[in-house]
Amino acid sequence: MPGEVWVYAECRDGRLMDVSIELLGGGRRLADKAKASLASIILTDNVGSLANELISYGADKVYVVEHPLLKTYQSDLYTDALSEAVSKYNPEILLIGATSIGMDLAPRVAARLKTGLSAHVVGLDIDEHGILKQVVPGFGGGVMAVVTCPKARPQMATVRPGVLPKPEKTDRRGEIIAVDVKISEDRIKAKTLKIIEEKPLGKPLEEAEIVVGVGLGGCKPDTFNLIKELAETLGAAIGGTRPAVDEGYITENQMIGQSGKTVRPKIHIALGASGAMQYMVGVMDSKTIVAVNKDPNAPIFKMCDIGIVGDLNDVLPILIEEIKQLRKT
Amino acid sequence: MPFDFTFTPEQEMLRKAAMEFAERDAAPKVEWMDETGETPTELVKKMMELGFGAIVIPREYGGAGLGHIARIAVLEEISRISPALGFCLQIVHLGQAPVIYFGSEEQKKKWLPGMAKGELIATCAVTEPTGGSDVLGIQTTAKREGEHYVLNGRKCFITNVHISNMHGVLAKTGEGPKGLSFFMIEPNTPGVKPGRRENKSGLRGLNTGELILENVRVPRENMIGGEGDGLRVALTAISNIGRPGVNGVALGIVRRCLEEAAKYSKQRALYGKPISELQAIQWYLAEMYVDYETTRLLTYYAAWLRDKGARCDAENAASKYYSVEAAVRCAHKLIQIFGAYGVMKEIIPQRLLRDAEVLCSAAGTQEIMKLVMFRKALEYSK
Amino acid sequence: MNIIVCIKQVPDPREFSKITIDPVRKTIVREGIQAVINPLDRHALEEALRIREKYGGKVTVVSMGPPQALEACKEALAFGADEAVLLCDKLLAGSDTLATAYALSKAIRRLKPYNLILCGNETVDGSTGQVPPQLAEFLELPHVTRVRRIELVDDGKAIVESVLEHGCRVVEVKLPAVLAVVKEINTPRILSVFGIVAAASKKIIQWSVSDIEADIGMIGLEGSPTRVTDVFTPEIKRRCEIFKGPVEDAVKQAVRRLREIGAF
Numbered sequence: 001m002p003g004e005v006w007v008y009a010e011c012r013d014g015r016l017m018d019v020s021i022e023l024l025g026g027g028r029r030l031a032d033k034a035k036a037s038l039a040s041i042i043l044t045d046n047v048g049s050l051a052n053e054l055i056s057y058g059a060d061k062v063y064v065v066e067h068p069l070l071k072t073y074q075s076d077l078y079t080d081a082l083s084e085a086v087s088k089y090n091p092e093i094l095l096i097g098a099t100s101i102g103m104d105l106a107p108r109v110a111a112r113l114k115t116g117l118s119a120h121v122v123g124l125d126i127d128e129h130g131i132l133k134q135v136v137p138g139f140g141g142g143v144m145a146v147v148t149c150p151k152a153r154p155q156m157a158t159v160r161p162g163v164l165p166k167p168e169k170t171d172r173r174g175e176i177i178a179v180d181v182k183i184s185e186d187r188i189k190a191k192t193l194k195i196i197e198e199k200p201l202g203k204p205l206e207e208a209e210i211v212v213g214v215g216l217g218g219c220k221p222d223t224f225n226l227i228k229e230l231a232e233t234l235g236a237a238i239g240g241t242r243p244a245v246d247e248g249y250i251t252e253n254q255m256i257g258q259s260g261k262t263v264r265p266k267i268h269i270a271l272g273a274s275g276a277m278q279y280m281v282g283v284m285d286s287k288t289i290v291a292v293n294k295d296p297n298a299p300i301f302k303m304c305d306i307g308i309v310g311d312l313n314d315v316l317p318i319l320i321e322e323i324k325q326l327r328k329t
Numbered sequence: 330m331p332f333d334f335t336f337t338p339e340q341e342m343l344r345k346a347a348m349e350f351a352e353r354d355a356a357p358k359v360e361w362m363d364e365t366g367e368t369p370t371e372l373v374k375k376m377m378e379l380g381f382g383a384i385v386i387p388r389e390y391g392g393a394g395l396g397h398i399a400r401i402a403v404l405e406e407i408s409r410i411s412p413a414l415g416f417c418l419q420i421v422h423l424g425q426a427p428v429i430y431f432g433s434e435e436q437k438k439k440w441l442p443g444m445a446k447g448e449l450i451a452t453c454a455v456t457e458p459t460g461g462s463d464v465l466g467i468q469t470t471a472k473r474e475g476e477h478y479v480l481n482g483r484k485c486f487i488t489n490v491h492i493s494n495m496h497g498v499l500a501k502t503g504e505g506p507k508g509l510s511f512f513m514i515e516p517n518t519p520g521v522k523p524g525r526r527e528n529k530s531g532l533r534g535l536n537t538g539e540l541i542l543e544n545v546r547v548p549r550e551n552m553i554g555g556e557g558d559g560l561r562v563a564l565t566a567i568s569n570i571g572r573p574g575v576n577g578v579a580l581g582i583v584r585r586c587l588e589e590a591a592k593y594s595k596q597r598a599l600y601g602k603p604i605s606e607l608q609a610i611q612w613y614l615a616e617m618y619v620d621y622e623t624t625r626l627l628t629y630y631a632a633w634l635r636d637k638g639a640r641c642d643a644e645n646a647a648s649k650y651y652s653v654e655a656a657v658r659c660a661h662k663l664i665q666i667f668g669a670y671g672v673m674k675e676i677i678p679q680r681l682l683r684d685a686e687v688l689c690s691a692a693g694t695q696e697i698m699k700l701v702m703f704r705k706a707l708e709y710s711k
Numbered sequence: 712m713n714i715i716v717c718i719k720q721v722p723d724p725r726e727f728s729k730i731t732i733d734p735v736r737k738t739i740v741r742e743g744i745q746a747v748i749n750p751l752d753r754h755a756l757e758e759a760l761r762i763r764e765k766y767g768g769k770v771t772v773v774s775m776g777p778p779q780a781l782e783a784c785k786e787a788l789a790f791g792a793d794e795a796v797l798l799c800d801k802l803l804a805g806s807d808t809l810a811t812a813y814a815l816s817k818a819i820r821r822l823k824p825y826n827l828i829l830c831g832n833e834t835v836d837g838s839t840g841q842v843p844p845q846l847a848e849f850l851e852l853p854h855v856t857r858v859r860r861i862e863l864v865d866d867g868k869a870i871v872e873s874v875l876e877h878g879c880r881v882v883e884v885k886l887p888a889v890l891a892v893v894k895e896i897n898t899p900r901i902l903s904v905f906g907i908v909a910a911a912s913k914k915i916i917q918w919s920v921s922d923i924e925a926d927i928g929m930i931g932l933e934g935s936p937t938r939v940t941d942v943f944t945p946e947i948k949r950r951c952e953i954f955k956g957p958v959e960d961a962v963k964q965a966v967r968r969l970r971e972i973g974a975f
Contacts, residue, residue, distance in 0.1 A: 073880070075844075076853065100875050104856045107841035111809060111848035116936030119839035122973060133940075139727050139836055143739065145942050152936035162970045189853035190884040193870075198878040267974050281596040288974040289949065290965070296955065305972070307953040308965050318962040326966070326975060338782055339907055342789055345747075346902035353901070380904025393904045 001034040001130040003092030004061070006154065008082070008105075009042040009054055010097055012073075016050060019097030019161040024058045026164030027095055030126045031060075036092065039063060041179075043081050045071035055174035058167050062176050063089070067183045072195065073101050075108065076187045083112040084181040091154045093132055095124075098158040106158045116149030117156040122163050132157065141287070199235075205254065208237030211265040213283065214250055216243040217272020217293060218312055224249055226316035227271055233323050239263060241279045256282035272312050275300025292316075334629075340399045343384075347406035350379060355411045362413055362534025363680055369534065372414060373421075373492060376407075377447020382421050385570070386429060390441035397632040401577045408581025409588075412684040413535040415581055416691070419574025420488040424451030426566035427497050427511055431554045440495070440513065451495035451513065453571070454484040454540050455563050461486070461690075462697050464499070464509075464560065469542065471500035471510055477546045478502070478512060483524070484540040490523045491536050498542065499563045502556050509559030513551045520545035531683030568642050569635060571692035572649040576628040579652035582685050583624050586659035587617045589677060590666050604666070613662045620655040627651055643705035650698035656685035712768035712866060714759040715819055716792065717830040717846070718752040720776050720783035724835045737942045739836075748783045751831025753790075755892050757899040758861060759829050760791045766863070769793045771822055775803060775814055781915060788910035789902050795913070796822065800920040805932035808841040814930050815842070816849035817923040825887055826866050832857055832891040843891035853888045859895040 007023040009016055024040065031038035039061040040054040051062040065081045082105065086094060096106045098120050110117035122144075123135030132155040134147045149155040205211065212231045218224055218240075231238050239256040240249065256263055257279040268286035273279055275291070275298055283289065291304040294311045301307045308315055336344070358369045376382065384400045386392020400422065408415030425444045428436055443449035460466025469482025480500055490496075494516040502510040514521055524539030553562050591614060594605035604610045627648040634641040660682035664671035671678040689695055722730065723745040731740045748756075759770045772787040774780050775798040784795035798818045806814065819828065828850070833840035840856065847854030859879065860872040866886060873880040874893055884890070920930060928934060952968060954961040969975045 075855070079848075100857055100873070103840055104844065104854075104873070107808070107839075107844035108848050108854065110841070111812060111845035114809070114936070116807065116809065117839075117841060118937060119837075119841055136839075137945075138838060139722070139730055139739075140724065140838075142727050142730060142944065143732065143942060144945050146940045147937050148940055149937050160973055162973045162975055165971065190855050190882050190888065193881045193883050195875065195880055196872075196878045267969075277598045284596075288969070288972070290969065290974075296953075301953050302951060303949055305950040305952065305974070306965050306969055307951070308961050309953060309955045310958045310961060314958040315962055318959055319966070322963060322966045323975075326970070338785055339911075341782075342786055342902055342907050343904065345786075346904070346907070349901045378903070379901060380906075383904050388908070393908045395904065395908070 001036040001092055003090055003153070004037045004039045005031040005034070005093045006063075006086070006091040006095070007038070007040045007059070008094065008096040008102070009040045009050070009062075010099060010102060011042065011044055011050060014046070014048065014050075016053060017097055017099060018166070019099060019102075019159065021057050022161065022164040022166050023095045023097060023159060024054065025167035026124055026159070028058045028167060030093065030124065030132070033126050034092075034130050037061060039091065041065070041082065041085055043070045043078055045069075051176045055172060055176075056169045058170070058172070060174050062174060063179050064176060065179045065181055065183075069183055069185060069188075072192045073105075074188055074192055075104055075190050077183055078105050079108045079112060080187055081181045081183060082109050085179050086113060086154060088179070088181075092130060094154040094156045096156070096158045098160045102158050106156060110156050113154070115152040115154060115156055117158070118147040118149075119158050121157045121159045124157065124159065124164070131155070205237045205239050205256070205261050205263055208263070209265050210234045210236035210267045210269070211256075211263045211283070211286070212236045212238050213256060213268060213270040213273055213279070214238065214240035214244045215271060215273025215279075215293075216241065216247070219244055219247040219249050219272070223272070223312050223316070226313065226320070230269070230316055230320050230323075233320055233327070236269070241273055241276070270300060270304070271316075273300060274298050275303055292319075336398070336402070339395060340402055343395065343399050344402040344406055346379060347381070347403040350375065351407045351410035351414075355407065355414050358534075359411050362411065366528055366533040368417070368492060368536040369414070370492060373417060374447070376414075376418055377450075380445075381418055382425075382447045382450075383445035385422055386425060386441050386445045390437050391445040392441060393445070397573060397635040398629060401573065401580070401628055401632045404574060404577025405581045405584065408578040409585045410581075411534070412578050412582050412681075413532040415578045416532055416535050416574070417489060419571070419577060420453070421447075421450055422574060423453045423566060423570045424489070424493065424495070424497055426453070426570040427553045427562050428513065430565055430569065431511075431558065431562045435550070436513070436553070449495050449516070450489065450493045451497050452487050452489050452493045452540065453497045453563070453566055454487045454490070455499045455567070456484060456486050457482065458485055462694055464563070465506060467499060467501065467509075469498065469500040471502050471512060471547070473502070474546075476549050478510075478549065478552065480512065480514075480520075480542045480545040480547060482542050484542075486527065486537055487540050488535060488537050490538040490540050491526065496521060496540060497553075498540075499559050502559070506560055507557040509563075510556050511553040511559040511562040512547045513553060514545060514547055515551065518545055518547070529687060531680070531685070531687040533683075567692050568645050572645040573628070573631055573635065575649050575688055575692045576624075576631065576652045579656040579685065579688055580624050580628050582656040582681055583617075583621050583652070583659050585677075586656075586663045586681055587614075587621045590614055590617055590663050594666060610666055613666055617659045617662055620659050624652045624655045643701060646693075646698040646701035647705075649692060650695055650702065653685065653688045653695065656688060657682065660685045712762055712766045712827060712863075713825045714762060714768060714770050715822060715825050715828045716752070716756045716759045716770060716772050716787070717815060717828065717842070718756065718772055718774045718783055718787055719749045719831075719834050720746050720774065720780040721749045721834050721836045723747045724750065732942050732944060737939070739942065746779060746782065748786055749831050749834045751833060751892065751894060753831075753899040754894055754896050755829040755831050756787060756790055756792065757897050758892060759827075760900070761897065762827070762861075762863065768826075771796065771825075773815060773818055773822070774798065775806075775811060775818070784915050785910055786902070788913040788915070789906045790900065791906055793913065795915045797915060797917050798923065799917055802920045802927065802931050805935060806930060807935035807937045808837075808839055809845055809936060810930050810934035812842050812845035813849050813934060814920075814923065814925055815846055817925045818918060819846075819850060821918075821923060827869075827886055828852070828889045830889065830891045832893050840891070843889050847889035850889065853884050854891070855882050855884055855888065856891040858890045858892045861890060861896070
């Protein structure tokens with residue numbers, strides 16, 4: 001394939017977003033399969049060591065657009081810069097992370113370039129003709145579609161964080177290319193004034209995106225404190241089983257199951273719950289179920305996606321730490 | 330009889346509005362209503378703001394004039410979540426009926442616009458301790474004094490009595506069937522006293538109580554129709570609005586029973602599989618399904634006849650009889666499907682049975698319905 | 712304030728479990744499934760109605776869809792919109808987001824002058840969220856996505872809050888602009904009986920491709936750079952991937968796996 005595979009490197013506060021690094025991992029695989037180069041493009045006020053970091057994650061080339069006005073995301077300027085760079089160098093493929101900013105930028109760029117774009121891609125492959133096969137969810141995830149962009153170029157896709165594998169850092173070399181594009185302040189019509197950080201708000205059980213379920217195994221003071229910490233770290237709502245209500249650790253309102261609430265979060269983490277039917281009927285519609293239990297024969301391990309066998313007091317501190325690490329990116 | 334069973338876009342929109350109101354605003358209050366028996370007046374206000382009180386009032390008097398099928402759709406959706414609130418709304422409509430059907434032009438202009446907005450809410454006070462089914466047994470009197478009638482008496486089991494500001498009262502102006510007259514008592518009339526509040530086993534949160542009338546002076550112009558027309562006014566209102574209203578509420582209950590039964594039987598597992606795979610449960614579900622379809626057909630058919638302006642007392646009685654029997658049947662079966670959980674107060678099945686049971690004597694007892702149906706049945710002898 | 716609200720009629724999300732796929736034509740079977748106004752579009756319409764209530768003006772609803780979408784337009788009028796425009800033409804079938812944005816832009820250009828264009832941030836069926844920014848590009852207007860708050864400074868400027876992963880971005884945007892709203896922005900009103908009655912006397916305008924003078928090469932299948940080559944239902948079996956052994960390893964592997972499957 002003559003053209004390059006480009007990955008948009010999103011950075012905030014001078015740090016690369018995790019998804020952009022993941023895109024390099026996935027992009028590498030695609031580029032190798034298509035016998036093409038993998039490049040990254042970054043828009044920033046000060047590239048610093050970021051270009052080298054991108055190279056160490058697999059980019060053969062890094063295109064850098066540096067300008068003080070690019071310090072924070074400005075949709076007008078970023079669209080101008082990215083579109084102009086693409087028009088100059090004509091990559092075959094352009095992958096952008098489906099972050100809130102990526103989803104604001106990518107469609108406009110695609111419209112500027114009059115090319116095709118698919119959204120929230122959960123699977124990527126490339127065929128022998130260099131056509132990118134993009135698997136996207138629809139109807140709330142109940143239906144999957146395979147999308148291609150046969151003629152228009154570049155083939156664009158926004159990729160969901162966590163879908164592509166994060167590559168290892170290596171000692172590689174690559175090319176850094178400074179790109180000269182037109183950036184002018186009077187193009188700004190939607191001006192980002194400031195970014196406000198906010199802690200995730202608590203949501204009612206039925207609306208929460210992440211629900212932590214407390215079973216009998218979690219009903220000890222120290223263990224429950226760990227559970228609360230986990231929930232807080234995740235911004236999760238807390239629910240639980242009937243025994244947890246009886247033991248006084250959660251209220252009747254927080255009870256999940258046949259005689260309680262039905263939840264359908266993106267993730268349900270059942271801690272110390274055996275997996276009794278009366279409870280499971282309340283969580284069956286969760287997208288992903290994670291279970292932690294010290295009994296390897298607990299029925300819940302047959303009804304979950306990811307299970308961890310272990311004592312909650314051992315598992316939770318490590319789990320909390322891992323998630324905090326993830327959150328940093 | 331060729332039928333087109335599609336709802337119009339207006340009817341569909343109305344159904345959506347009622348469903349959203351029920352699920353968003355009414356649902357959070359349902360448990361509280363059942364526990365305390367208190368009436369959620371802010372929900373009544375919201376229903377009036379959304380215009381649910383204006384559905385059957387003709388357009389030229391400030392109403393929506395959307396008809397009886399639309400009315401049933403709204404009652405069904407609200408009652409699916411709260412039969413008590415659905416019944417409250419249906420009686421708001423009942424209070425309007427005497428004016429709509431028998432009111433003079435001045436009376437309609439005077440009261441219907443306010444009723445459409447929900448600013449005026451009237452009861453339809455007929456029943457007394459001495460007669461409900463035996464309506465001629467009522468003892469409330471209306472004595473003519475110049476340009477007024479003076480009303481004295483005591484009505485019981487009147488729905489919405491404490492949340493209404495007007496009262497439609499059936500009273501004796503003479504003896505026998507031609508001795509009854511119907512009066513509309515306006516807001517703030519002295520001598521009108523809502524009395525005790527009843528504590529019902531079902532439809533809790535529906536306001537039911539006593540209406541005491543002590544020397545209430547009502548101007549002649551507030552009589553609906555003429556002296557002696559009262560029985561016709563009251564029975565027409567009850568037959569045309571009251572009974573179909575019960576259908577709408579019963580239909581909501583039947584549908585809810587079917588939904589809860591279907592959901593639960595798919596989730597509950599016994600003997601290693603969902604109980605929906607056990608024949609006993611399958612038959613319950615099948616019976617509930619046919620009850621739902623039949624109730625639905627009879628209810629909307631009666632409403633359709635009404636919308637066409639056709640005489641349909643027999644159909645109103647038949648549908649009320651059937652829909653309430655179906656609601657009780659289905660609620661009872663729902664309890665069996667839930668097993669012991671079915672009679673636990675935190676879960677819905679027992680409440681649906683209690684609600685359905687109260688409908689039996691609403692807008693006339695089931696036995697009175699049979700009287701009406703019998704008369705129609707006998708016509709087939711010709 | 713003249714406000715345009717873009718709405719789309721979609722299958723009712725409550726009935727998504729009933730959706731099936733035609734194995735031969737590789738399309739979604741939508742028959743028998745209730746259609747509703749896309750939930751986020753209701754929030755957009757609600758915001759428009761509130762702005763009109765506060766500042767006066769007109770709310771026009773624009774939709775591109777098959778004839779059935781007339782119901783959605785009628786519903787929007789019942790909510791309180793002043794006028795509805797349905798862009799309906801067989802030639803528009805098969806449009807992807809780019810072609811849709813183009814067609815909508817041609818229709819909206821005919822509705823000048825306007826101060827504000829509101830959309831739901833994404834639809835429940837395609838969920839791409841791509842049309843609002845692409846619409847803005849065709850209209851040569853600024854755009855902001857994921858808007859949870861709009862404060863009008865005057866009819867030429869607004870300050871909006873755009874939701875980020877852990878907070879928000881405050882944006883000063885020149886009007887007219889395209890703003891795509893999220894559900895945090897408001898609680899949409901319920902249809903009222905009076906609104907339903909009033910809708911009967913309001914206008915729904917229907918436009919075809921020639922009414923909006925659209926370039927045939929930019930609409931429908933021909934104007935769509937993307938193609939759907941396959942449609943399938945994913946299997947919903949639980950993975951049952953259990954991690955045992957030394958706790959630290961088990962947890963780390965489990966978390967990594969959760970990232971891989973897109974849960975984290």
